[in-house]
Amino acid sequence: MFKKYDIIVVGAGHAGCEAAAAAARMGSSVLLITMSMTNMAQMSCNPSMGGIAKGQIVREIDALGGLSGIVTDHTMIQFRMLNRSKGPAMWSPRAQSDRMRFSEKWRELLESIPNLDFWQDLVTGIRCNEGKVVGVFTALRMEIDADALILTNGTFLNGTIHIGEKTFSGGRIGESSAFHLTENLNELGFEHARMKTGTPVRVDGRSIDFSRLEEQKGDEQPGKFSYTDTPPLLRQRSCYVAYTDPDVHDVLRKGFDKSPLFTGRIKGRGPRYCPSIEDKIERFSHRDRHQLFVEPEGWNTAEYYLNGFSSSLPEDIQYEALRKIKGFEHARIFRPGYAIEYDYFPPVQLLPTLETKIVERLYFAGQINGTTGYEEAAAQGLMAGINAHLKLHKGNEFVLKRSEAYIGVLIDDLVTKGVDEPYRMFTSRAEFRILLRQDNADFRLTPKGFDLGLISKERNEQVLHKQEQIDEVVKWMKGESVSPEQINPHLETIKSAPISQKIKIFQILLRPEVSLQGLLEVLPNASSKIRSFGISDKESLEKMEILVKYETYIIKEQEMADKLTKFEDLVLKDDFDYQQLTSISFEAREKLSRIKPRTIGQASRIPGVSPADISVLIVYISR
Numbered sequence: 043m044f045k046k047y048d049i050i051v052v053g054a055g056h057a058g059c060e061a062a063a064a065a066a067r068m069g070s071s072v073l074l075i076t077m078s079m080t081n082m083a084q085m086s087c088n089p090s091m092g093g094i095a096k097g098q099i100v101r102e103i104d105a106l107g108g109l110s111g112i113v114t115d116h117t118m119i120q121f122r123m124l125n126r127s128k129g130p131a132m133w134s135p136r137a138q139s140d141r142m143r144f145s146e147k148w149r150e151l152l153e154s155i156p157n158l159d160f161w162q163d164l165v166t167g168i169r170c171n172e173g174k175v176v177g178v179f180t181a182l183r184m185e186i187d188a189d190a191l192i193l194t195n196g197t198f199l200n201g202t203i204h205i206g207e208k209t210f211s212g213g214r215i216g217e218s219s220a221f222h223l224t225e226n227l228n229e230l231g232f233e234h235a236r237m238k239t240g241t242p243v244r245v246d247g248r249s250i251d252f253s254r255l256e257e258q259k260g261d262e263q264p265g266k267f268s269y270t271d272t273p274p275l276l277r278q279r280s281c282y283v284a285y286t287d288p289d290v291h292d293v294l295r296k297g298f299d300k301s302p303l304f305t306g307r308i309k310g311r312g313p314r315y316c317p318s319i320e321d322k323i324e325r326f327s328h329r330d331r332h333q334l335f336v337e338p339e340g341w342n343t344a345e346y347y348l349n350g351f352s353s354s355l356p357e358d359i360q361y362e363a364l365r366k367i368k369g370f371e372h373a374r375i376f377r378p379g380y381a382i383e384y385d386y387f388p389p390v391q392l393l394p395t396l397e398t399k400i401v402e403r404l405y406f407a408g409q410i411n412g413t414t415g416y417e418e419a420a421a422q423g424l425m426a427g428i429n430a431h432l433k434l435h436k437g438n439e440f441v442l443k444r445s446e447a448y449i450g451v452l453i454d455d456l457v458t459k460g461v462d463e464p465y466r467m468f469t470s471r472a473e474f475r476i477l478l479r480q481d482n483a484d485f486r487l488t489p490k491g492f493d494l495g496l497i498s499k500e501r502n503e504q505v506l507h508k509q510e511q512i513d514e515v516v517k518w519m520k521g522e523s524v525s526p527e528q529i530n531p532h533l534e535t536i537k538s539a540p541i542s543q544k545i546k547i548f549q550i551l552l553r554p555e556v557s558l559q560g561l562l563e564v565l566p567n568a569s570s571k572i573r574s575f576g577i578s579d580k581e582s583l584e585k586m587e588i589l590v591k592y593e594t595y596i597i598k599e600q601e602m603a604d605k606l607t608k609f610e611d612l613v614l615k616d617d618f619d620y621q622q623l624t625s626i627s628f629e630a631r632e633k634l635s636r637i638k639p640r641t642i643g644q645a646s647r648i649p650g651v652s653p654a655d656i657s658v659l660i661v662y663i664s665r
């Protein structure tokens with residue numbers, strides 16, 4: 043019934059969809075096997091994409107030719123650029139999505155890819171021969187052949203759902219969990235562990251009194267995630283802000299003796315930065331209120347997601363506590379909150395390509411690697427799809443450096459440091475934040491996406507051309523002066539010190555209180571000159587302003603990144619015998635032997651390997 047495929051992808055979550063799309067668009071024949079074709083790219087938790095550091099990841103996925111940004115643009119109902127008051131390294135786009143349309147759009151895009159096939163089934167085992175993948179076994183007793191396999195099982199492996207004292211098996215509420223695969227992977231030599239996550243109640247919007255909540259509108263000029271010509275967002279839905287109070291906390295506390303979290307029934311580690319409401323009132327008992335975001339689930343539904351109220355307390359306690367919140371006195375709920383425990387595979391068992399070290403041509407991507415979040419999952423899926431295709435057809439690999447992309451930071455952290463709690467991306471994890479901005483993801487990555495065959499020639503040329511235009515304008519601003527008569531009235535209105543003699547536009551723009559937009563309004567000549575370079579769109583003007591204002595920092599970070607690259611270029615062989623290096627610590631020898639870093643750079647980031655150990659290694663390999 044089935045032909046032999048180049049690649050099988052297991053699971054159509056965010057990781058699986060990106061993996062299947064990338065590998066098939068690069069030219070592999072791909073079969074995407076998933077338990078439910080109606081739940082593809084489900085947003086298991088909040089209906090939103092992006093946010094701090096995650097927004098940068100979605101932009102990077104798009105710049106490389108992935109599809110998450112395009113799907114988000116087509117399905118968003120609100121857009122906000124977070125952290126605008128901070129420096130541009132911190133600006134992070136976030137969109138509220140229509141949950142149902144998000145899933146539908148993904149399916150539509152996937153079905154438009156010619157060499158991508160689909161099969162609804164449960165994969166129960168991996169077929170291997172001489173340490174290499176040869177296919178899968180499924181619950182429908184199929185044996186399907188493939189040269190490579192990408193596992194993206196999310197929260198489904200032996201998933202257990204908890205609501206109060208009730209415990210039942212499931213990968214998400216209403217969906218069954220995936221059995222046998224963990225045990226099969228254990229037999230092949232893989233280690234696994236347990237993690238936990240949770241989700242809040244979904245509320246019937248018809249029963250909420252919005253007049254008692256604070257409205258949170260989207261940006262007046264909403265942006266987008268994709269660099270392609272996706273449609274602009276013309277109308278938006280509002281979110282709302284609500285607060286818990288001591289009465290709400292008292293009701294929640296009544297359920298603590300039945301909480302699977304506090305009674306010890308949940309063993310897996312949960313996401314520290316996304317705790318349940320019971321966790322928050324226990325850990326921060328001095329705080330008498332917590333902020334909640336009331337987020338619409340789509341254009342045409344009354345369902346609302348109550349961000350910040352995640353809970354696994356009994357459903358009657360969740361309901362009673364909800365009704366104590368201002369604006370929710372008469373609230374009805376569609377679904378209760380719950381917690382879920384699932385198996386994950388510590389990612390130090392992976393190479394930087396996301397291929398496993400134990401079984402060749404087997405790749406893991408997404409939550410199976412101990413991460414949390416759609417964006418982190420999608421990024422890994424894209425990279426696994428690319429690398430599985432390259433391994434089969436070109437024999438090379440695609441690994442991003444920490445100085446090139448958040449995706450590089452993510453995967454390097456996973457395979458080098460491992461995880462002991464659900465890993466989510468933060469800007470603080472990246473040492474080159476000013477280089478890895480959301481505005482320049484296309485300059486950083488689109489040429490790479492083109493080399494991979496995921497970006498069209500035309501799109502790549504447009505990006506290169508834009509980069510040239512922007513560089514030209516910045517150069518022009520460094521050479522062009524303005525006189526006191528031209529600029530002082532404007533400087534006065536924005537309370538900036540007047541100038542006494544001619545000064546370069548570039549110098550003026552370095553002042554924090556001066557904006558490029560403001561300058562162009564009072565300098566019509568400069569405005570028409572910039573237009574003559576072919577630049578008029580808001581995004582390019584923003585890019586230019588950032589390049590001017592942060593030039594010194596950008597140069598400094600680039601120099602540091604270049605220095606680090608030297609270490610990244612010092613390659614360590616896979617079969618290097620670290621035990622022979624008796625002058626480095628026992629811990630370093632043990633960890634280096636286990637993790638088998640690819641480069642001196644990666645070795646230096648392994649916890650427990652000291653700078654002194656690295657010096658010895660450098661001396662040794664330099665010989």
Ligand SMILES: Cc1cc2nc3c(=O)[nH]c(=O)nc-3n(C[C@H](O)[C@H](O)[C@H](O)COP(=O)(O)OP(=O)(O)OC[C@H]3O[C@@H](n4cnc5c(N)ncnc54)[C@H](O)[C@@H]3O)c2cc1C
Pocket residue numbers: 052053054055056057058075076077078081082083084085086087088163164165166194195196197198199213214220221223239240241316380381382407408409410413414415416419420
């Ligand atoms: C209750 C809950 C709460 C969450 N809360 C948060 C949160 O607060 N913040 C956050 O960032 N993230 C949260 N997440 C996590 C977020 O949903 C995931 O990080 C993200 O969806 C992971 O994407 P993925 O592609 O790795 O896996 P998933 O989106 O879980 O997709 C896995 C896919 O694989 C399929 N599958 C699994 N096993 C098999 C098999 N053997 N055979 C065939 N198909 C299979 C499933 O049907 C599914 O389609 C939550 C998830 C859940 C379930």
